[in-house]
Amino acid sequence: MGMTATKDGNEIFYKDWGEGQPIVFHHGWPLSGDDWDAQMLFFLARGYRVIAHDRRGHGRSSQAASGHDMDHYAADVAAMVEQLDLRDAIHIGHSTGGGEATRYVARHGKGRVARLVLIGAVPPLMVKTPTNPGGLPIEVFDGFRQQLAANRAQFYLDVASGPFYGYNRDGAMAQDGVIRNWWRQGMMGGANAHYHGIKAFSETDFTEDLRAIDVPTLVMHGDDDQIVPIADSALLSVELLKRGTLKVYEGLPHGLCTTHADMVNADLLAFVEG
Numbered sequence: 001m002g003m004t005a006t007k008d009g010n011e012i013f014y015k016d017w018g019e020g021q022p023i024v025f026h027h028g029w030p031l032s033g034d035d036w037d038a039q040m041l042f043f044l045a046r047g048y049r050v051i052a053h054d055r056r057g058h059g060r061s062s063q064a065a066s067g068h069d070m071d072h073y074a075a076d077v078a079a080m081v082e083q084l085d086l087r088d089a090i091h092i093g094h095s096t097g098g099g100e101a102t103r104y105v106a107r108h109g110k111g112r113v114a115r116l117v118l119i120g121a122v123p124p125l126m127v128k129t130p131t132n133p134g135g136l137p138i139e140v141f142d143g144f145r146q147q148l149a150a151n152r153a154q155f156y157l158d159v160a161s162g163p164f165y166g167y168n169r170d171g172a173m174a175q176d177g178v179i180r181n182w183w184r185q186g187m188m189g190g191a192n193a194h195y196h197g198i199k200a201f202s203e204t205d206f207t208e209d210l211r212a213i214d215v216p217t218l219v220m221h222g223d224d225d226q227i228v229p230i231a232d233s234a235l236l237s238v239e240l241l242k243r244g245t246l247k248v249y250e251g252l253p254h255g256l257c258t259t260h261a262d263m264v265n266a267d268l269l270a271f272v273e274g
Contacts, residue, residue: 004053004080010062012076014053018044021114022089023272024081025052026097026104028120029201030156030194031185032059038261039092039268046269053080055100057193059185068196070204073100078108090272092117094257095228096201099123106209116217117268120228120254123206123237132205134232141202148195156186163226166253178258210240217244218271220264222252245271 004012015033023043025036033052040050054061056076057068077100081089089112093101098121105113128135147155160182161167167174186194219241221234230248238244247267249256257264 004076004083006056006067006072006076006079008064008067008072010056010064010067010076012053012056012062012080013060014051014080015040016049016051016084018047018049020047020049022049022051022084022086024077024086024089024091024101025050026077026091026093026101027052027055027058028095028097029197030058030189031182032188034059034181034185035094036257039257039265042261042265043269043272048272051080051084051086053077054189055097055193055197057197058189060188063190063193065192068193069200070099070103070206073200074103074107077101077104081108081112087112088114090115090117092119092268093121094119095254096122096197099201099204099206102206102209102213103204105215106212109215113215115215115272116213117220117271118217118234118237119220119257119264120222120225121219121233121237122201122204122228123210123233124240125205125207126202126228126233132232136202136229136232138202141198144198145195148191148198152191152194153183153187156183160186164253165255165259166224166226168226169224169253178255182255206237207240210237211242214242216271216274217241218247218268219244220247220249220256220267222249222254222256224251225254227254 098118
């Protein structure tokens with residue numbers, strides 16, 4: 001483990017295990033690098049160097065008062081990558097982390113990045129606008145902010161025990177440990193960072209970032225994702241990427257890296273080694 005100092009005086013916590021080609025994992029909102037445990041152990045056992053950080057205001061990183069936007073998120077990653085001198089790296093981002101990874105690779109990754117993976121990721125743009133008519137209404141995200149401000153602990157419990165892992169679907173077998181771990185990670189972070197992070201993941205337009213990326217990119221998405229609907233994310237992103245490949249998982253939820261880790265890990269390995 002270690003810490004990276006940001007340009008605006010905050011500290012970014014990261015885990016750095018193993019040797020070999022580096023894989024950098026970017027977590028979703030409002031979680032931490034711990035959300036990648038199943039993937040990190042899998043790739044560590046196969047000779048890779050695995051790195052996962054906690055985004056500013058999340059997990060064990062500084063509870064920064066400001067900078068909760070994609071530009072700062074990407075710059076924080078760039079500072080960590082430079083400190084660790086990571087080259088020929090594979091970046092894997094889930095959900096909000098997919099947005100962070102997209103911006104990092106597009107704006108800071110020149111000469112350092114080998115491949116990119118976006119899983120259940122928020123690009124190109126989540127919110128509905130005149131030019132993005134299929135997006136979710138701003139009222140959806142306003143509702144997130146209201147619930148977070150009113151009772152963050154209950155809101156996070158409801159998300160984890162319901163739509164995030166598809167546990168609200170008929171016949172779903174909810175796992176209490178998975179729900180508790182999601183809640184634990186969320187409550188480690190700061191309410192301020194999480195509140196402003198909603199704007200970051202929902203209103204940031206990644207269209208030009210996706211167009212600028214020239215490394216092989218795998219776009220993975222469950223077609224029953226209730227958090228980031230596939231029609232207005234993965235299906236659009238892969239069309240904007242120069243070297244994008246789409247992998248759709250029938251019936252899988254947003255949290256597929258946890259609920260179906262064996263399947264996801266096998267596909268990640270095939271892409272990484274391809």
